[in-house]
Structure formats: structure tokens, C-alpha cells
Amino acid sequence: MPTPLTTLLRDGRALATLAVPLALTQLAQVALTTTDTVVMGLMGTEALAGGGLALVVFNQLRTMGVGMVTAVGNQVSAASARADEDEHLTDEAREEVVDIVRAALALATLSGIVGAVVILLIGQAVAFLGQDPEVVETAWPVLLALAPGLIPCLWFQAIRQFTVGMRRPQALLRITLASVAVNAALNWGLIDGVWILPELGLPGIGVSTSLVYALTCLALHVSARRDPRLAPLLDVRMWKARPATLRRLTGLGLPIAATYGSEAGFFSVVALIIGTFGGAALAAHTAVNQLVYIVFQTAVGLSHAASLNVSRELALNRITAARRLKNTALACAVAVMAVVGVVYLTVPGLVLRPFLDPSAPEGNNATDIATKLLAVAAVLQFFDCAQNIGVGLLRGLDDTRSGFRITLVGYWLIGLPAAWLLGHLADLETVGVWLGLLTGLAATAVLLLRRYNQALSGRAAVKPAVA
Known part of the structure; x- marks a missing residue:
């Protein structure tokens, strides 16, 4: 009879098999956008003001587009999960996966087209939202270069979800790391016209980013084609997708996209509140x-890994295992966040x-505020990770709503409301806003985990669970 600790370690290793490459892939993607910002x-x-505005608009729509195909x-x-004793998919399961892949690519294409149009519309509209006309003029050609890249970006995300759903995420990290280097090289080449590349200046960063999305999509497709388990299932004939499957993925994806958009909007509003306390406060907030x-x-890596494993366990009617996954993911999160928290405090x-230079103007004040925010x-971050x-x-559980x-x-x-009240009425300013942020994330985490427990209990009551 395995002990609770033995079970936790076993489940933790299984979770880490997916979570670690996914988390590292996410970090590599952060490095991609960071490279653009640094350049x-x-x-x-x-250039930073105009290009930064273009990236903010693009990243908002990219994030929501990724949400459309996350499910x-x-x-x-x-x-x-439906496989025979030799772990070969049944004919029915194989047909279902192929149809999901087709529908995923169709949904990615539609989302990419709509998102690209919205990016360009927002690029024109920001001029009427009080932005500096020179900044808007600088941002526009960058947006024109970025918008087409949204389509291959979402194709990549659709194929990525297919590979991790099949528990084959290994190529993702290699491809994403390579994309950071390629992006840096293309940025340099297209800005200054190095080698045989044209000299495009700032818009070259947008062109580089779009090209990198296309190249990474192609690289992941080629990698999957070379995998004997993935190749027979990767059917890019999206026009053959069943309408019912496309509707199902859209119904699941819309709430996820809305959640991602809502979260991004929430943190943007928080930044605006902190901006009323001065430049040092905003700099400290930005850094932390x-x-x-x-x-x-x-x-994000733990969340995706736990999510995929829950889908698999429930498909096999292993409700007890699905319940354990919550505890395993949270235990792993606590361990990582505790180590990071100690570093913050010490x-x-x-x-x-x-991020901050104490010797710069207002740098010492910003560093003092940032130290308190840490x-x-x-x-x-415990509650942020938990939510x-x-x-x-x-x-x-397919419960995205x-x-x-x-x-x-x-x-x-x-x-x-907590952020505003603690920041203004309690006169805690930036620290108060962050305490309000903590309150909101803690409440969200508690409500989400409570809902998950209720949903599993409801399933267990309908049919007997398997350990």
C-alpha cells in the first residue's frame, strides 16, 4: 500500500513530465517578446514608445487568439486516452483526434483573420484615445507587419496543443529556443539591412516577428510529421473538419479567450491606478x-499539464486520480513559489x-517601493499560481464558462475595488493596490478550486469512480 508521500512523488513526477517542458517553452516565448522590446x-x-504600443495591441489579440485554441x-x-493494451489508439479515437486537429486549424485560421483585422482597426482607433500622434504614426507600420503573423502564430498554437495532448511536447522547447535566436538575428538584419535583407528600420521588428511565427509553425509541423505516433493524426485539411467539432471547440475557446482578455485588462487597469501615484511608483510596479x-x-506549465491530465483521467473515469491531480499541482506550485519567495525576501x-538603477533620477525611491512590493x-504569487x-x-472538465x-x-x-480602496482610502498607495491585487487573486483561487471540487463530487455521484 503506497504512502501518501510516495503517491505524491509519483504523481509529481508524472505531472513534471509535461509541466517542465511547457513551462520552459513559456519562458522562451517571454524571451522572444523581451528581445523585441530590448531592440x-x-x-x-x-521607437520604444511606438513599437511598444504596437506590441501591446498585438499581444492582447494574440493572447485571446491563443485562448481560442487552448482547449x-x-x-x-x-x-x-482510449487506446488498446499496446497503447495504440482505437479506430474511433484516431478518427476523433484527426477531426479535432482539422477543426483546431480551421478555428486558428478564422481567429487569426479576425484578430488581424481587429489589430489594424485598433491601430487606427488609438489616435482618438488621447495617444501622442507621433507615437501612433510610429506604431502603425509595425502593426501592419505584425498583423499577418497572427495566423501562423495561432497555427503553431493549434499544433502545439495537439502535440501536448498526445503527450509529446519535447520538440516544443527546442523549436521555441531556436526561435529566440532567429528572431534576434532577423531583428538585426531587417532593421539595418544586413546581408541580403532589406533595410526596414523599426517595422523590421514586426516583419521579423511574423517570419519567426511562420518558421516555428513550419518547424513544429515538420517535427510532428517525423514522429511516427503523431504523423498519421496531423491532418491539415481544415476544410474537412466537422462543423459540430468546430462549434464545440469554439464554444470551449470563447470563454478561455475572454478569461485571458479579462485578466490582461485587469492588470492594465491596475497599472493605470498605480500610475496616479507617480513615475517612481509605476516603475516599481513594472519591475516587480x-x-x-x-x-x-x-x-502556466503546471496548469496546462494538470488540465491535460485531468481530461485524460476523466476520459478513463478515474475521478479519484483527477482529485489527486489538484493536490499534486498545488503542492508543486507551493514548493516552487516558496523558493522564489525566499529569494525575494532575502x-x-x-x-x-x-530592472531598476538606484543611482538614476527617482531610482532610489522606485527601488524602495519595489522592495516593499516584493x-x-x-x-x-502563491494565489496567482493557484488561480x-x-x-x-x-x-x-470542459468547464470553461x-x-x-x-x-x-x-x-x-x-x-x-480592493486595490482602489487600499491604495487611496487606506493611504497605502502602491503597496495598497498590490494588497488589493492579492485579495482578488486569493478570492479567485478559492472560488475556482471550490468549483472544481464540487464538479468532481457531482461526477462521482453520477457514476462510480475508479482510483
Whole structure:
């Protein structure tokens, strides 16, 4: 009879098999956008302002587009659970996976086209939202170059979800790491016209990013074609997708996309509130928020891995195992966040040094505020990780609507009022806003995990669970 610790370690290893490459892939993708930002900064303040505005618009639509195809991995994982004793998919399961892949690519194409149009419309509309006309003029050609790249970006995400759903994520990390190097080289070449490349200036960064998305999509497709288990299932004939499957994926994807958009909007509003306290406060918030965002990629990896495993366990009617997955994912999150929290509290100056220079104007004030925010972040990131895992667990149940509704309550009805009240009425300013942020994330985490427990209990009552 295995002990609880033995079971936890065994489940933890199984979870890490998916979570680690997914988390590292997420970190590599962060490095991709960071490279673009660094290069813009080297080109000057005007380039950083205009290019940064273009990236904000593009990343918002990209994030929501990724949400549209995120549930594909869960659907593939559930379908691929039906295999014979030699772990070969049954004919029915094989047909279902092929249809999901076709529908996923069709949904990615439609989402990419709509998203590209919206990006360009927003690029024209920001001129009427009080933005500096020169910044808008600088951003427009970058947006024109970025918008077409959304389609191959979402194709890549659809194939990515297929590979992780089939529990074959290994190639993802290699391809994403290579894309960072290729993007840096293309940025340099297209900005200055190096080698045989044209000299495009700032828009070259947008062209580079779009090309990298196309190349990574092609690389992942080729990699999957070389995998004997994936190749027979990767059918790119999206026009053959069943309308019912496309509708199902759209119904699952829309709430996820809305959740991603809502979360991004929530953090944007928080930044605007903190901006009213001055430049030093906003600089401190930006620095600590970026640190939390980097660490958050661990939570994303755990969330996706737990979500896929829940889909698989429920397809096999192993409700007890699905319940254990929640505890395993949370235990792994606590372990990682505890280590990071200790670093935040013991060497805050070292952690903040890459982002803030105490010798710069207002740098000392910003560093003092950021040090206090790190103490809040040491606690906040536990709840941030837990709420992301909660969203993933519910996605494993195909319950994407509950996740969206709960995050609306946690972010906007609890977190935002708490942030404003603690920041202004309690006179805690930036620290108060972050305490409000912590409150909203904690409430969201509790509600999401509670909903997951209720949903599993309901399933267990309908049919007997298998351990």
C-alpha cells in the first residue's frame, strides 16, 4: 500500500513530465517578446514608445487568439486516452483526434483573420484615445507587419496543443529556443539591412516577428510529421473538419479567450491606478510585475499539464486520480513559489538590479517601493499560481464558462475595488493596490478550486469512480 508521500512523488513526477517542458517553452516565448522590446529600446525612446504600443495591441489579440485554441489539448488528451493494451489508439479515437486537429486549424485560421483585422482597426482607433500622434504614426507600420503573423502564430498554437495532448511536447522547447535566436538575428538584419535583407528600420521588428511565427509553425509541423505516433493524426485539411467539432471547440475557446482578455485588462487597469501615484511608483510596479510574470510561467506549465491530465483521467473515469491531480499541482506550485519567495525576501536588491538603477533620477525611491512590493509578491504569487491552476483544472472538465465567470468576480468585483480602496482610502498607495491585487487573486483561487471540487463530487455521484 503506497504512502501518501510516495503517491505524491509519483504523481509529481508524472505531472513534471509535461509541466517542465511547457513551462520552459513559456519562458522562451517571454524571451522572444523581451528581445523585441530590448531592440526597440536600443533604437531610442520614440521607437520604444511606438513599437511598444504596437506590441501591446498585438499581444492582447494574440493572447485571446491563443485562448481560442487552448482547449484543443484537452480534447486530444481525452480522445487519446482510449487506446488498446499496446497503447495504440482505437479506430474511433484516431478518427476523433484527426477531426479535432482539422477543426483546431480551421478555428486558428478564422481567429487569426479576425484578430488581424481587429489589430489594424485598433491601430487606427488609438489616435482618438488621447495617444501622442507621433507615437501612433510610429506604431502603425509595425502593426501592419505584425498583423499577418497572427495566423501562423495561432497555427503553431493549434499544433502545439495537439502535440501536448498526445503527450509529446519535447520538440516544443527546442523549436521555441531556436526561435529566440532567429528572431534576434532577423531583428538585426531587417532593421539595418544586413546581408541580403532589406533595410526596414523599426517595422523590421514586426516583419521579423511574423517570419519567426511562420518558421516555428513550419518547424513544429515538420517535427510532428517525423514522429511516427503523431504523423498519421496531423491532418491539415481544415476544410474537412466537422462543423459540430468546430462549434464545440469554439464554444470551449470563447470563454478561455475572454478569461485571458479579462485578466490582461485587469492588470492594465491596475497599472493605470498605480500610475496616479507617480513615475517612481509605476516603475516599481513594472519591475516587480515583470518578475512575477516570469515566475508565473511555472504556473502556466503546471496548469496546462494538470488540465491535460485531468481530461485524460476523466476520459478513463478515474475521478479519484483527477482529485489527486489538484493536490499534486498545488503542492508543486507551493514548493516552487516558496523558493522564489525566499529569494525575494532575502536579496531584493539583487533581484531588482536588472530592472531598476538606484543611482538614476527617482531610482532610489522606485527601488524602495519595489522592495516593499516584493514582500507582497512573495505571498501574492502563491494565489496567482493557484488561480491559474484552478482555471486549468476546470478546463480539464470542459468547464470553461465557470472559469470565466469566477475570474470576473475575483478580478473585477473583488480585486479591483480592493486595490482602489487600499491604495487611496487606506493611504497605502502602491503597496495598497498590490494588497488589493492579492485579495482578488486569493478570492479567485478559492472560488475556482471550490468549483472544481464540487464538479468532481457531482461526477462521482453520477457514476462510480475508479482510483
